[in-house]
Amino acid sequence: MDxxxxxxxxxxxxxxxxxxxxxxxxxxxxxxxxxxxxxSAARKIHKSAGRYITLAGEPSAEGITALLRRAILQLIxxxxxxxxxxxxxxxxxxxSLGALSVRGITRRKTRHYLLSAIETDVAAKTGLETAKLVRxxxxxxxxxxxxAIDALCCKDPQFIGKTVQITNAGITPGEGTACRKGEIxxxxxxxxxxxxxxxxxxxxxxxxKNPSDKNFLVTTNDADxxxxxxxxxxxxxxxxL
Numbered sequence: 001m002d003x004x005x006x007x008x009x010x011x012x013x014x015x016x017x018x019x020x021x022x023x024x025x026x027x028x029x030x031x032x033x034x035x036x037x038x039x040s041a042a043r044k045i046h047k048s049a050g051r052y053i054t055l056a057g058e059p060s061a062e063g064i065t066a067l068l069r070r071a072i073l074q075l076i077x078x079x080x081x082x083x084x085x086x087x088x089x090x091x092x093x094x095x096s097l098g099a100l101s102v103r104g105i106t107r108r109k110t111r112h113y114l115l116s117a118i119e120t121d122v123a124a125k126t127g128l129e130t131a132k133l134v135r136x137x138x139x140x141x142x143x144x145x146x147x148a149i150d151a152l153c154c155k156d157p158q159f160i161g162k163t164v165q166i167t168n169a170g171i172t173p174g175e176g177t178a179c180r181k182g183e184i185x186x187x188x189x190x191x192x193x194x195x196x197x198x199x200x201x202x203x204x205x206x207x208x209k210n211p212s213d214k215n216f217l218v219t220t221n222d223a224d225x226x227x228x229x230x231x232x233x234x235x236x237x238x239x240x241l
Contacts, residue, residue, distance in 0.1 A: 050169025
């Protein structure tokens with residue numbers, strides 16, 4: 001429960017010498033941080049090796065949809081069939097980012113891509129392990145790339161709803177909770193995988209500073225608005241690939 005889905009949080013105590021590189025720049029009101037984690041550093045910070053691009057700013061910030069689109073294009077093939085999976089429980093507001101994002105995709109064909117999408121829901125409701133469901137559907141299409149969208153957990157409450165991250169390092173659904181199972185990654189799927197995530201929850205201990213509260217997760221009182229706004233940003237970026 002002390003892990004974070006954000007590379008910028010997990011990697012901040014390490015340096016280039018440790019196997020981490022990070023480059024930041026600011027465009028308008030948005031800070032973009034490009035973090036690369038090598039294998040030598042991955043285990044130390046409980047993250048998978050790969051590239052993590054983070055856009056820090058408000059979902060309403062000017063240009064954020066275009067910047068997210070640009071970041072996505074850096075991590076997926078130049079053309080082909082893209083299978084988009086909206087992960088998480090659509091009935092729980094902080095966990096509904098994936099479902100709302102794929103619902104917002106209005107175009108199924110762009111200049112270079114053919115888009116398909118699915119809401120996976122959660123295994124507790126469907127009886128299907130999310131990673132297996134996504135892999136089977138991607139193979140059936142067949143897909144040249146998978147883009148998974150999910151809510152993340154962060155250590156610092158300041159990141160809730162203020163950051164979007166895209167990575168090629170994959171994801172294990174539920175990794176911010178005790179329900180981690182099945183990895184969605186290039187290693188397990190055999191095709192490129194990009195993961196888009198927005199932190200929507202944090203352990204209560206991050207606020208109370210009481211370690212015994214680490215098993216309780218909290219969010220902000222405007223989580224419904226933030227999740228909806230970020231879903232619109234993500235869907236807009238995918239619509240314009």
